[in-house]
Amino acid sequence: MIMEKKRMDCPSLPPGWKKEEVIRKSGLSAGKSDVYYYSPKGKKFRSKPQLSRYLGNTVDLGCFDFRTGKMMPSKLQKSKQRLRNENLTINKGKPDLNTALPIRQTASIFKQPVTKVVNHPSNKVKTDLQRATEQPRQLFWEKRLKGLRVSDITEEVLRTMELPKGLTSVGPDTSDETLLSAISSALHMSSSPITGQTTSAAEKNPAVWLNTSQPLCKAFIVTDQDIREQELKVIQARRCLEDALMADGLARASESSRDSEDKAA
DNA sequence: GTTCTCGGCCG
DNA sequence: CGGCCGAGAAC
Numbered sequence: 001m002i003m004e005k006k007r008m009d010c011p012s013l014p015p016g017w018k019k020e021e022v023i024r025k026s027g028l029s030a031g032k033s034d035v036y037y038y039s040p041k042g043k044k045f046r047s048k049p050q051l052s053r054y055l056g057n058t059v060d061l062g063c064f065d066f067r068t069g070k071m072m073p074s075k076l077q078k079s080k081q082r083l084r085n086e087n088l089t090i091n092k093g094k095p096d097l098n099t100a101l102p103i104r105q106t107a108s109i110f111k112q113p114v115t116k117v118v119n120h121p122s123n124k125v126k127t128d129l130q131r132a133t134e135q136p137r138q139l140f141w142e143k144r145l146k147g148l149r150v151s152d153i154t155e156e157v158l159r160t161m162e163l164p165k166g167l168t169s170v171g172p173d174t175s176d177e178t179l180l181s182a183i184s185s186a187l188h189m190s191s192s193p194i195t196g197q198t199t200s201a202a203e204k205n206p207a208v209w210l211n212t213s214q215p216l217c218k219a220f221i222v223t224d225q226d227i228r229e230q231e232l233k234v235i236q237a238r239r240c241l242e243d244a245l246m247a248d249g250l251a252r253a254s255e256s257s258r259d260s261e262d263k264a265a
Numbered sequence: 266g267t268t269c270t271c272g273g274c275c276g
Numbered sequence: 277c278g279g280c281c282g283a284g285a286a287c
Contacts (some may be wrong), residue, residue: 029269032278044268047280066279074267 007038012070016040019069035067164226168218170197182215196220 007018016037024030037045048066065237077216086233169179186194196217 021269024271029271029273032271049280 013069014040021032035069037069037223166220167196168220171217179215179217183217186215 007020010017013019017040020036020038021033022036024032034046037051039045040052043054045054048061048064051066052059052061063071088217089180113155163180167183169182183194195214196219197214
């Protein structure tokens with residue numbers, strides 16, 4: 001009847017991932033158990049940090065409980081503290097090249113494609129392509145970006161971008177700072193054009209009329225001159241980036257690498 | 266060599 | 277305590 005030590009399919013894990021619990025059968029720690037995860041490719045993971053390193057910065061393991069394999073929203077407290085500290089204390093490490101937005105992932109620690117069922121005519125919801133493709137988004141989620149500032153390696157806070165005239169925000173927070181965050185986030189995440197809130201009803205009652213696929217910004221017009229000015233900026237920025245990457249590459253080359261166990265595969 | 270297993274450190 | 281990882285044992 002003892003069916004331990006079997007690789008279990010785990011709910012809340014994408015197909016292919018397995019969880020295993022091994023009971024220690026001898027020694028001082030007999031009775032204790034160790035938990036392992038296996039990726040679809042069969043790689044074994046024996047700790048949360050190891051999993052975290054493998055999955056990269058795109059995924060937030062803050063509220064993931066390794067032992068049970070479930071998301072535990074109660075763990076939110078700690079990771080929030082960690083985020084604050086990282087932003088405020090002196091950052092001795094390398095500049096963070098991670099481009100993922102600083103937004104907590106709620107559903108699962110793993111990227112999980114939404115299952116699209118199109119061959120079920122009797123079910124209206126599931127045949128609705130729009131619904132199946134797009135994840136629901138929290139209203140005014142941009143507020144979570146408030147307070148995040150760009151800084152250089154020396155912790156010097158960089159002056160925020162100057163927004164063109166004609167960009168006006170919509171919603172509960174009208175600061176330029178939040179507007180900038182909202183627009184850049186929208187550009188970052190969406191492949192479709194960013195127009196701002198096109199319905200004027202959104203100005204009167206954003207909570208009801210807001211188009212959540214657009215930033216909290218009134219509709220705006222981009223002129224030819226705007227475009228030309230921006231092209232210049234891009235060229236300059238690319239030069240700076242080229243220099244920086246070159247310098248960074250040289251610095252890294254002289255660094256020894258660690259984490260031998262993860263490279264083994 | 267790789268995989269399994271328990272010890273033990275450290276928070 | 278329990279999570280995490282080193283290292284010896286086992287294969």
